[in-house]
Amino acid sequence: MGGDAGADGGGQDKGGGTTFTVAAAGDILIHPPLIEQARKDAKAEGKQGLDFYRLMAGVKPVISRADLAICHFEPVVGKPNGPFRSFPDFLVPPQITTAAKQIGYDTCSTASNHTLDHGKAGVKRTLDALDKAGLKHTGSARTQAEADKPLIMDVKGVKVAQLSYAFGFNGREVPKATPWIVNQNDFARIKDAEKRARAAGAEVVILSIHWGREHHPEPSSGQIKLARRIARETGINLVIGHHAHVVQPMEKINGTWIAYGLGNQVARHEVPSGLTEEGIIGWFEFHRSGKSWDVRARYVPTLVSIPPESDPANPAPEDAVKDHRLIDVAEALRDDKNLTAEERARYRLAFERTQGTMLNRGAAQDGLEPLESLPG
Numbered sequence: 428m429g430g431d432a433g434a435d436g437g438g439q440d441k442g443g444g445t446t447f448t449v450a451a452a453g454d455i456l457i458h459p460p461l462i463e464q465a466r467k468d469a470k471a472e473g474k475q476g477l478d479f480y481r482l483m484a485g486v487k488p489v490i491s492r493a494d495l496a497i498c499h500f501e502p503v504v505g506k507p508n509g510p511f512r513s514f515p516d517f518l519v520p521p522q523i524t525t526a527a528k529q530i531g532y533d534t535c536s537t538a539s540n541h542t543l544d545h546g547k548a549g550v551k552r553t554l555d556a557l558d559k560a561g562l563k564h565t566g567s568a569r570t571q572a573e574a575d576k577p578l579i580m581d582v583k584g585v586k587v588a589q590l591s592y593a594f595g596f597n598g599r600e601v602p603k604a605t606p607w608i609v610n611q612n613d614f615a616r617i618k619d620a621e622k623r624a625r626a627a628g629a630e631v632v633i634l635s636i637h638w639g640r641e642h643h644p645e646p647s648s649g650q651i652k653l654a655r656r657i658a659r660e661t662g663i664n665l666v667i668g669h670h671a672h673v674v675q676p677m678e679k680i681n682g683t684w685i686a687y688g689l690g691n692q693v694a695r696h697e698v699p700s701g702l703t704e705e706g707i708i709g710w711f712e713f714h715r716s717g718k719s720w721d722v723r724a725r726y727v728p729t730l731v732s733i734p735p736e737s738d739p740a741n742p743a744p745e746d747a748v749k750d751h752r753l754i755d756v757a758e759a760l761r762d763d764k765n766l767t768a769e770e771r772a773r774y775r776l777a778f779e780r781t782q783g784t785m786l787n788r789g790a791a792q793d794g795l796e797p798l799e800s801l802p803g
Contacts, residue, residue: 428495428533428582445715447583449633450493451667452486452729453674453689453706454501454539455527457519460695462511464751465522476507479526483693485753489708489727489798491531495582497589498527498692499635499669500535500564503542503549504556514697515597516544521552524560534580536591536635538566540670542609543596550608566591566635567609574607577624585713588629590620590663593637594670612638614653618661625662631713631720632663637670639688642700644673644784646687658683664720665711673702674784677709677724679793684711684724693731693753704731705777707785710798724790725798728756728781730774756781757799775801 457479465477472478490496502517504524512518527535535557542550550567557564568574579588592610601611610616621632634657639650646654650668657663658680666685668675675688690706708727713720732752748770756778763771778801785795 428580445583445585447494447585447587447713448492449495449497449582449587449665449711449713450490450708451497451633451635451686451689451711452490452499452692452708454499454669454672454691454694455523455535456501456517456672456691456694457523458513458695458697459511461693461751462520465520467750477520477522479520479523480529482751483526483530483753485755485759486692486708486727486729487530488758489710489755493531493710495534495580495587496532497633497635497667498532498535498562499539499637499667499689500524500527500537500553500557501539501541501637501669502553503544504553506552517541518545518549521556521559524556524562528560528562532562534563534565534578534589536566536589536637536669537564538591538593538610538635539637540593540595540597542567542593543599543601547602547605547608563589565589566593568607571607577620577627577629579624579627579629582631585630586628587631587633588621588624588627589633589635590617590624591635591637592617594639612636612653614656614660617657617663621661621663631665633665633667634663636666636668638668639671639675641670641672642702643671644675644688644702646675646788650675650687654678654685654687655680658685664713665722667709672696673700674705674707674781676785676788677726677790677795678788679724679790679795684722686724690729691731692729695731695733695751699733702780704733705729705781706731707781708798724793724795726781726785726795727798728778730754730756730777732770757797757801761799761802
């Protein structure tokens with residue numbers, strides 16, 4: 428799974444125990460400017476249609492290095508040639524699923540507040556597209572049988588389960604005729620899902636959860652309360668959060684890492700805030716310790732670059748960013764010969780601001796640090 432493991436990949440650790448790595452990133456949410464970027468990139472390659480690979484390729488070295496790479500696929504997939512829609516009822520090109528697979532993702536959580544934007548047909552179309560791209564998925568389902576079967580993956584010989592839950596669906600009720608179509612946040616349901624995964628053979632259980640308040644870097648009281656219950660009353664090994672569209676901290680509770688919010692992996696909001704372009708890839712190293720698992724947490728700050736708006740009366744400088752691109756911030760700053768002064772300053776701001784957010788609930792004392800530090 429996950430492409431080339433590299434030096435940080437799984438297998439046997441130096442002490443002879445089992446080890447594997449997990450990369451998990453924030454929301455994939457495709458807005459109209461990103462569709463236009465994909466069209467522009469396809470044309471540059473002499474191809475018709477849409478190609479999202481170049482948009483996302485900047486994080487491939489990290490994502491493909493993990494033994495298990497987890498994405499959060501938030502929107503509903505439409506037909507290859509459209510029509511496409513943005514907020515509030517997303518309908519995005521299925522070609523984005525191909526790009527996610529190309530950069531190294533293995534599996535995606537699909538429970539989000541947008542899961543039911545286009546009803547049962549939208550759920551089916553989305554999961555069909557993920558299947559076609561070769562991505563596993565959990566959180567929504569096309570049938571009762573699919574919903575009842577835990578997603579368990581073999582990762583370096585370890586059976587790893589992924590769960591996916593969301594707080595709600597933008598005012599839409601889960602249809603009574605298909606209560607299994609999407610997983611809604613509820614502690615008892617999450618605990619039961621973990622038990623069923625364990626009964627099916629899971630040795631590690633990872634929870635992807637859509638929760639919290641949009642555009643708030645601090646976790647809500649509801650997130651903190653639920654996180655504490657999960658960490659103290661279940662055996663879930665890792666919690667990775669989504670929905671805020673900005674980075675939120677990590678915290679270790681009762682030995683369990685909680686990533687409250689990974690921000691956006693790739694998105695282009697109508698009114699970018701600066702924070703909405705920043706995200707992280709959580710990097711988690713699992714080491715078997717007797718019958719339990721020790722997890723070391725690190726992170727990779729990311730940024731979606733945004734071209735300046737076209738304004739004939741105020742043209743952009745020659746060296747201005749011209750494309751939307753997903754950037755590994757530390758890597759860009761390590762090899763900064765081609766960066767403008769503005770880009771260098773923006774990337775450093777993203778790195779330092781992300782670091783401040785990640786550590787503001789005391790995670791440094793539990794060993795949280797960047798996967799790669801900045802030069803100098």
